[in-house]
Amino acid sequence: MSDPRKYQFNLPKKGRPSRIGLEEEWYPEIHKYYGKCTSKRIYHPINGIRAVVIHATAGGSSVGAASVIKAGRASFHWLVPDEDEPQHGHFVWATAPEKLAAWHVRNSTSHPDVFDGHNKVNHFSLGIEVVNTQKSSDEFSDWQIQTTARIVRYCWAKYPNLKHVVSHAKLDPRRRKDPGTNFPWQDFKKLVLVGDEDPVPKLVSIATPASQIKETDFHGNCTG
Amino acid sequence: MAIAQDKKYIFINLTRGLIQTIFLIGLFSCHGNNQPGNDHPGTINFVDAKFVDCVFYAGSTQFFFQHKNGEEFMVSQSHEPDALKIINADSLIEPNPVEGPPGPNTEILGKLIRIHYDKQGKPIAFSQLE
Numbered sequence: 027m028s029d030p031r032k033y034q035f036n037l038p039k040k041g042r043p044s045r046i047g048l049e050e051e052w053y054p055e056i057h058k059y060y061g062k063c064t065s066k067r068i069y070h071p072i073n074g075i076r077a078v079v080i081h082a083t084a085g086g087s088s089v090g091a092a093s094v095i096k097a098g099r100a101s102f103h104w105l106v107p108d109e110d111e112p113q114h115g116h117f118v119w120a121t122a123p124e125k126l127a128a129w130h131v132r133n134s135t136s137h138p139d140v141f142d143g144h145n146k147v148n149h150f151s152l153g154i155e156v157v158n159t160q161k162s163s164d165e166f167s168d169w170q171i172q173t174t175a176r177i178v179r180y181c182w183a184k185y186p187n188l189k190h191v192v193s194h195a196k197l198d199p200r201r202r203k204d205p206g207t208n209f210p211w212q213d214f215k216k217l218v219l220v221g222d223e224d225p226v227p228k229l230v231s232i233a234t235p236a237s238q239i240k241e242t243d244f245h246g247n248c249t250g
Numbered sequence: 251m252a253i254a255q256d257k258k259y260i261f262i263n264l265t266r267g268l269i270q271t272i273f274l275i276g277l278f279s280c281h282g283n284n285q286p287g288n289d290h291p292g293t294i295n296f297v298d299a300k301f302v303d304c305v306f307y308a309g310s311t312q313f314f315f316q317h318k319n320g321e322e323f324m325v326s327q328s329h330e331p332d333a334l335k336i337i338n339a340d341s342l343i344e345p346n347p348v349e350g351p352p353g354p355n356t357e358i359l360g361k362l363i364r365i366h367y368d369k370q371g372k373p374i375a376f377s378q379l380e
Contacts, residue, residue, distance in 0.1 A: 065349050081307075081308065082307075083307055083308040083309030083310075084307035084308070084309045084310045084312070084326075085307065085308060085309015085310050085328060085329055085330065086309065086328075086330065087309070087330060089330070089331060090308075090309045090310075090328065090329040090330040090331070090333075091308035091309050091329070093329050093331065094306075094308050094329060094351075099306065099347075099351065099352055100306060100308060100350070100351035100352070102308065105308075127349065129347075129349050129350050129351060130350075130351065131350060131351075132347070132350035132351060132353060133348055133349050133350050134350075135350075146349070148349055148350065155308050157309070159309070201303060201305045201312075201314070202305060204307065
Protein backbone atom coordinates (compact mmCIF):
# COMPACT_ATOMS: atom_id res chain seq x y z
CA MET A 27 0.00 0.00 0.00
CA SER A 28 1.30 3.45 -0.89
CA ASP A 29 2.40 5.81 1.84
CA PRO A 30 0.98 9.36 1.52
CA ARG A 31 3.92 10.66 3.55
CA LYS A 32 6.08 9.94 0.49
CA TYR A 33 3.87 11.47 -2.18
CA GLN A 34 5.90 13.99 -4.14
CA PHE A 35 7.18 14.60 -7.62
CA ASN A 36 8.89 17.53 -9.23
CA LEU A 37 7.82 19.11 -12.49
CA PRO A 38 10.48 19.00 -15.21
CA LYS A 39 11.64 22.17 -16.91
CA LYS A 40 10.73 20.69 -20.28
CA GLY A 41 7.14 19.85 -21.10
CA ARG A 42 5.55 22.78 -19.35
CA PRO A 43 2.13 23.30 -20.94
CA SER A 44 1.61 26.59 -22.73
CA ARG A 45 -1.89 27.41 -21.53
CA ILE A 46 -4.50 25.32 -19.73
CA GLY A 47 -8.13 26.21 -19.16
CA LEU A 48 -9.87 25.39 -15.91
CA GLU A 49 -13.55 24.80 -15.28
CA GLU A 50 -13.98 26.61 -11.98
CA GLU A 51 -16.65 28.62 -10.21
CA TRP A 52 -16.44 30.68 -7.05
CA TYR A 53 -17.97 28.94 -4.07
CA PRO A 54 -21.18 30.85 -3.22
CA GLU A 55 -20.51 33.92 -1.04
CA ILE A 56 -17.01 32.72 -0.14
CA HIS A 57 -15.59 36.17 -0.98
CA LYS A 58 -17.23 37.41 2.23
CA TYR A 59 -15.13 35.05 4.31
CA TYR A 60 -11.71 34.21 2.83
CA GLY A 61 -10.28 37.55 3.95
CA LYS A 62 -10.29 36.28 7.55
CA CYS A 63 -8.09 33.29 6.76
CA THR A 64 -5.73 34.31 3.95
CA SER A 65 -2.60 36.48 3.94
CA LYS A 66 -0.71 38.67 1.51
CA ARG A 67 2.09 36.53 0.10
CA ILE A 68 5.61 37.29 1.29
CA TYR A 69 6.87 36.09 -2.11
CA HIS A 70 5.94 37.38 -5.57
CA PRO A 71 2.42 36.08 -6.35
CA ILE A 72 3.51 34.69 -9.73
CA ASN A 73 7.28 34.08 -9.66
CA GLY A 74 7.25 33.10 -5.99
CA ILE A 75 4.97 30.08 -6.40
CA ARG A 76 7.05 26.89 -5.96
CA ALA A 77 4.63 24.18 -4.85
CA VAL A 78 1.13 22.76 -5.09
CA VAL A 79 -0.05 20.88 -1.99
CA ILE A 80 -2.60 18.08 -2.38
CA HIS A 81 -5.06 17.60 0.49
CA ALA A 82 -8.11 15.45 1.17
CA THR A 83 -10.81 16.87 3.38
CA ALA A 84 -11.46 13.92 5.74
CA GLY A 85 -15.09 14.81 5.25
CA GLY A 86 -17.96 13.98 2.93
CA SER A 87 -19.01 17.25 1.31
CA SER A 88 -17.91 20.57 -0.12
CA VAL A 89 -20.26 22.35 2.31
CA GLY A 90 -18.45 20.87 5.30
CA ALA A 91 -15.03 21.78 3.89
CA ALA A 92 -16.05 25.32 2.97
CA SER A 93 -17.40 25.83 6.50
CA VAL A 94 -13.85 26.12 7.84
CA ILE A 95 -13.26 29.12 5.57
CA LYS A 96 -16.51 30.67 6.75
CA ALA A 97 -15.34 30.10 10.32
CA GLY A 98 -12.00 31.76 9.46
CA ARG A 99 -9.98 28.77 10.63
CA ALA A 100 -8.30 27.49 7.45
CA SER A 101 -8.45 28.00 3.70
CA PHE A 102 -7.37 26.58 0.34
CA HIS A 103 -7.54 27.69 -3.28
CA TRP A 104 -9.64 24.95 -4.88
CA LEU A 105 -12.12 22.37 -3.71
CA VAL A 106 -12.79 19.29 -5.86
CA PRO A 107 -16.36 18.04 -5.24
CA ASP A 108 -17.27 14.49 -4.29
CA GLU A 109 -19.10 12.02 -6.51
CA ASP A 110 -22.50 12.59 -4.92
CA GLU A 111 -22.40 16.35 -5.40
CA PRO A 112 -24.03 18.00 -8.43
CA GLN A 113 -20.84 19.87 -9.37
CA HIS A 114 -18.92 16.60 -9.76
CA GLY A 115 -18.01 16.07 -13.37
CA HIS A 116 -18.60 19.72 -14.22
CA PHE A 117 -16.40 22.16 -12.34
CA VAL A 118 -14.27 22.76 -9.24
CA TRP A 119 -14.92 25.37 -6.59
CA ALA A 120 -12.53 28.30 -6.35
CA THR A 121 -12.39 29.20 -2.68
CA ALA A 122 -9.57 31.75 -2.31
CA PRO A 123 -7.71 34.02 -4.76
CA GLU A 124 -4.44 32.55 -6.03
CA LYS A 125 -2.62 35.81 -5.34
CA LEU A 126 -3.23 35.34 -1.59
CA ALA A 127 -1.59 32.78 0.69
CA ALA A 128 -4.31 30.39 1.82
CA TRP A 129 -3.96 28.81 5.25
CA HIS A 130 -3.75 25.14 4.31
CA VAL A 131 -0.41 24.16 5.91
CA ARG A 132 0.79 25.08 9.38
CA ASN A 133 3.51 27.75 9.32
CA SER A 134 6.01 25.67 11.27
CA THR A 135 5.99 22.71 8.86
CA SER A 136 8.53 22.21 6.09
CA HIS A 137 10.40 19.49 4.25
CA PRO A 138 13.94 19.58 2.86
CA ASP A 139 12.66 18.23 -0.49
CA VAL A 140 10.32 21.17 -0.93
CA PHE A 141 11.82 24.61 -1.71
CA ASP A 142 14.99 23.79 0.24
CA GLY A 143 13.10 23.27 3.48
CA HIS A 144 11.63 26.75 3.74
CA ASN A 145 8.78 27.01 6.23
CA LYS A 146 5.71 29.24 5.77
CA VAL A 147 4.70 26.91 2.96
CA ASN A 148 1.42 28.78 2.43
CA HIS A 149 3.33 31.75 1.07
CA PHE A 150 4.98 29.85 -1.80
CA SER A 151 2.24 27.32 -2.52
CA LEU A 152 -1.28 26.73 -3.74
CA GLY A 153 -3.61 24.32 -1.96
CA ILE A 154 -6.07 21.87 -3.51
CA GLU A 155 -8.62 20.09 -1.30
CA VAL A 156 -10.28 16.96 -2.69
CA VAL A 157 -13.50 15.96 -0.95
CA ASN A 158 -12.89 12.47 0.43
CA THR A 159 -13.40 10.94 3.87
CA GLN A 160 -9.99 9.17 3.77
CA LYS A 161 -11.73 5.99 4.88
CA SER A 162 -10.57 2.81 3.18
CA SER A 163 -13.99 2.33 1.58
CA ASP A 164 -14.02 5.79 0.00
CA GLU A 165 -12.31 5.68 -3.39
CA PHE A 166 -11.48 8.85 -5.30
CA SER A 167 -13.39 9.14 -8.55
CA ASP A 168 -11.55 9.24 -11.88
CA TRP A 169 -12.92 12.73 -12.45
CA GLN A 170 -11.53 13.92 -9.10
CA ILE A 171 -8.07 12.68 -10.03
CA GLN A 172 -8.22 14.02 -13.60
CA THR A 173 -9.49 17.36 -12.35
CA THR A 174 -6.86 17.64 -9.62
CA ALA A 175 -4.21 16.89 -12.25
CA ARG A 176 -5.71 19.51 -14.53
CA ILE A 177 -5.53 22.15 -11.77
CA VAL A 178 -1.85 21.32 -11.32
CA ARG A 179 -1.27 21.61 -15.10
CA TYR A 180 -3.09 24.94 -15.07
CA CYS A 181 -0.73 26.09 -12.30
CA TRP A 182 2.32 24.67 -14.11
CA ALA A 183 1.41 26.70 -17.20
CA LYS A 184 0.79 29.86 -15.18
CA TYR A 185 3.61 29.88 -12.61
CA PRO A 186 7.09 29.71 -14.17
CA ASN A 187 8.91 28.61 -11.00
CA LEU A 188 6.42 25.97 -9.90
CA LYS A 189 8.36 22.78 -9.24
CA HIS A 190 6.99 20.66 -6.39
CA VAL A 191 3.77 18.68 -6.26
CA VAL A 192 3.52 17.28 -2.75
CA SER A 193 1.05 15.74 -0.32
CA HIS A 194 0.11 17.48 2.89
CA ALA A 195 1.15 14.28 4.69
CA LYS A 196 4.73 14.63 3.44
CA LEU A 197 4.96 18.17 4.77
CA ASP A 198 3.40 17.27 8.13
CA PRO A 199 3.97 13.53 8.53
CA ARG A 200 3.55 12.99 12.27
CA ARG A 201 -0.22 12.60 12.22
CA ARG A 202 -1.47 13.75 8.84
CA LYS A 203 -2.37 11.24 6.16
CA ASP A 204 -3.93 13.34 3.43
CA PRO A 205 -4.67 12.81 0.64
CA GLY A 206 -4.60 9.23 1.95
CA THR A 207 -3.62 5.78 0.75
CA ASN A 208 -6.56 5.62 -1.70
CA PHE A 209 -5.25 8.55 -3.70
CA PRO A 210 -3.70 7.01 -6.86
CA TRP A 211 -0.56 9.10 -6.79
CA GLN A 212 1.21 7.40 -9.72
CA ASP A 213 -1.81 7.75 -12.02
CA PHE A 214 -2.18 11.34 -10.90
CA LYS A 215 1.50 12.02 -11.62
CA LYS A 216 1.14 10.62 -15.16
CA LEU A 217 -1.90 12.79 -15.78
CA VAL A 218 -0.03 15.88 -14.59
CA LEU A 219 3.07 15.19 -16.65
CA VAL A 220 1.33 14.08 -19.84
CA GLY A 221 -2.02 15.84 -19.61
CA ASP A 222 -5.27 14.92 -21.26
CA GLU A 223 -6.36 18.25 -22.64
CA ASP A 224 -4.87 17.80 -26.13
CA PRO A 225 -6.08 14.41 -27.30
CA VAL A 226 -4.66 13.03 -30.52
CA PRO A 227 -7.14 13.72 -33.36
CA LYS A 228 -9.30 10.66 -34.09
CA LEU A 229 -8.11 10.42 -37.69
CA VAL A 230 -4.51 10.17 -36.51
CA SER A 231 -5.26 7.78 -33.65
CA ILE A 232 -6.92 5.21 -35.95
CA ALA A 233 -4.13 5.37 -38.55
CA THR A 234 -1.80 2.37 -38.78
CA PRO A 235 1.35 3.03 -36.76
CA ALA A 236 4.44 3.58 -38.92
CA SER A 237 6.14 0.52 -37.37
CA GLN A 238 3.40 -1.74 -38.73
CA ILE A 239 3.50 -0.48 -42.32
CA LYS A 240 5.09 -3.08 -44.60
CA GLU A 241 7.89 -2.02 -46.85
CA THR A 242 6.86 -1.85 -50.46
CA ASP A 243 8.99 -3.00 -53.36
CA PHE A 244 9.30 -0.29 -55.88
CA HIS A 245 9.44 -1.26 -59.52
CA GLY A 246 8.89 2.14 -60.89
CA ASN A 247 10.96 4.13 -63.32
CA CYS A 248 12.63 6.38 -60.89
CA THR A 249 14.88 3.92 -59.04
CA GLY A 250 18.15 5.24 -59.90
CA MET B 251 -50.94 19.53 60.61
CA ALA B 252 -47.33 20.54 61.13
CA ILE B 253 -46.32 16.91 61.85
CA ALA B 254 -48.01 15.77 58.64
CA GLN B 255 -46.09 18.36 56.65
CA ASP B 256 -42.81 17.27 58.30
CA LYS B 257 -43.52 13.63 57.36
CA LYS B 258 -44.25 14.67 53.78
CA TYR B 259 -41.01 16.68 53.67
CA ILE B 260 -38.99 13.75 55.05
CA PHE B 261 -40.61 11.37 52.53
CA ILE B 262 -39.78 13.66 49.58
CA ASN B 263 -36.17 14.01 50.73
CA LEU B 264 -35.79 10.26 51.22
CA THR B 265 -37.17 9.63 47.73
CA ARG B 266 -34.79 12.21 46.25
CA GLY B 267 -31.86 10.64 48.09
CA LEU B 268 -32.84 7.19 46.88
CA ILE B 269 -33.04 8.37 43.25
CA GLN B 270 -29.65 10.09 43.55
CA THR B 271 -28.10 6.95 45.04
CA ILE B 272 -29.47 4.76 42.25
CA PHE B 273 -28.17 7.26 39.64
CA LEU B 274 -24.69 7.36 41.20
CA ILE B 275 -24.53 3.55 41.45
CA GLY B 276 -25.44 3.38 37.77
CA LEU B 277 -22.86 5.99 36.86
CA PHE B 278 -20.03 4.39 38.84
CA SER B 279 -20.86 0.93 37.52
CA CYS B 280 -19.94 2.31 34.08
CA HIS B 281 -16.73 3.87 35.33
CA GLY B 282 -13.67 1.96 34.18
CA ASN B 283 -15.43 0.61 31.15
CA ASN B 284 -13.01 2.00 28.57
CA GLN B 285 -14.75 0.63 25.50
CA PRO B 286 -17.33 3.16 24.36
CA GLY B 287 -20.31 1.74 22.56
CA ASN B 288 -20.53 -1.57 24.42
CA ASP B 289 -22.64 -0.32 27.30
CA HIS B 290 -26.32 -1.09 27.59
CA PRO B 291 -28.87 1.30 26.11
CA GLY B 292 -29.89 3.94 28.57
CA THR B 293 -26.60 4.09 30.44
CA ILE B 294 -24.09 6.90 30.23
CA ASN B 295 -20.52 5.96 29.43
CA PHE B 296 -17.32 7.92 29.66
CA VAL B 297 -13.60 7.51 29.30
CA ASP B 298 -10.91 9.52 31.04
CA ALA B 299 -7.79 9.97 28.92
CA LYS B 300 -4.93 12.35 28.29
CA PHE B 301 -5.37 14.81 25.42
CA VAL B 302 -2.30 14.39 23.20
CA ASP B 303 -3.05 16.05 19.86
CA CYS B 304 -5.55 17.59 17.49
CA VAL B 305 -5.39 17.48 13.69
CA PHE B 306 -7.62 19.90 11.85
CA TYR B 307 -8.80 18.90 8.36
CA ALA B 308 -11.20 20.83 6.15
CA GLY B 309 -13.91 18.21 6.65
CA SER B 310 -13.33 17.16 10.26
CA THR B 311 -11.19 17.61 13.34
CA GLN B 312 -9.45 14.60 14.84
CA PHE B 313 -8.74 14.62 18.57
CA PHE B 314 -6.13 12.17 19.85
CA PHE B 315 -6.18 10.79 23.39
CA GLN B 316 -4.02 8.38 25.33
CA HIS B 317 -5.22 5.78 27.82
CA LYS B 318 -3.26 5.16 31.04
CA ASN B 319 -1.65 2.13 29.38
CA GLY B 320 -0.26 4.36 26.63
CA GLU B 321 -2.71 3.20 23.97
CA GLU B 322 -3.91 6.03 21.73
CA PHE B 323 -7.34 6.51 20.26
CA MET B 324 -8.99 9.15 18.14
CA VAL B 325 -12.32 10.99 18.37
CA SER B 326 -13.49 12.75 15.23
CA GLN B 327 -15.72 15.82 14.97
CA SER B 328 -17.28 16.23 11.54
CA HIS B 329 -17.54 19.73 10.05
CA GLU B 330 -20.76 18.87 8.21
CA PRO B 331 -23.44 21.45 9.10
CA ASP B 332 -25.86 18.79 10.34
CA ALA B 333 -23.27 16.81 12.33
CA LEU B 334 -23.72 16.30 16.06
CA LYS B 335 -21.42 18.81 17.75
CA ILE B 336 -19.28 17.51 20.59
CA ILE B 337 -19.74 19.86 23.52
CA ASN B 338 -16.51 21.69 24.44
CA ALA B 339 -14.66 20.31 21.38
CA ASP B 340 -13.65 23.83 20.40
CA SER B 341 -11.86 24.32 23.71
CA LEU B 342 -9.32 21.65 22.68
CA ILE B 343 -8.47 23.46 19.43
CA GLU B 344 -5.81 26.16 19.19
CA PRO B 345 -7.74 29.42 19.51
CA ASN B 346 -5.57 31.77 17.42
CA PRO B 347 -3.40 29.91 14.93
CA VAL B 348 -0.99 31.90 12.81
CA GLU B 349 -1.66 31.41 9.09
CA GLY B 350 -2.56 27.77 9.17
CA PRO B 351 -5.11 25.21 10.18
CA PRO B 352 -5.24 25.16 13.98
CA GLY B 353 -3.42 22.58 16.07
CA PRO B 354 -4.13 21.53 19.65
CA ASN B 355 -4.84 24.06 22.37
CA THR B 356 -1.47 23.97 24.14
CA GLU B 357 -3.06 24.99 27.45
CA ILE B 358 -5.04 21.74 27.49
CA LEU B 359 -2.47 19.50 25.83
CA GLY B 360 -1.40 16.73 28.20
CA LYS B 361 -4.37 17.28 30.53
CA LEU B 362 -6.84 14.60 31.58
CA ILE B 363 -10.12 14.88 29.68
CA ARG B 364 -13.37 13.02 30.27
CA ILE B 365 -14.97 11.95 27.00
CA HIS B 366 -18.70 11.42 27.38
CA TYR B 367 -20.55 9.02 25.09
CA ASP B 368 -24.25 8.62 24.36
CA LYS B 369 -26.21 5.36 24.37
CA GLN B 370 -25.02 4.57 20.86
CA GLY B 371 -21.37 5.07 21.77
CA LYS B 372 -21.09 8.39 19.97
CA PRO B 373 -18.93 11.03 21.68
CA ILE B 374 -21.10 13.90 22.87
CA ALA B 375 -18.94 16.02 25.18
CA PHE B 376 -15.46 16.67 26.52
CA SER B 377 -14.85 17.92 30.04
CA GLN B 378 -11.51 18.86 31.53
CA LEU B 379 -10.67 17.00 34.75
CA GLU B 380 -7.49 18.86 35.74
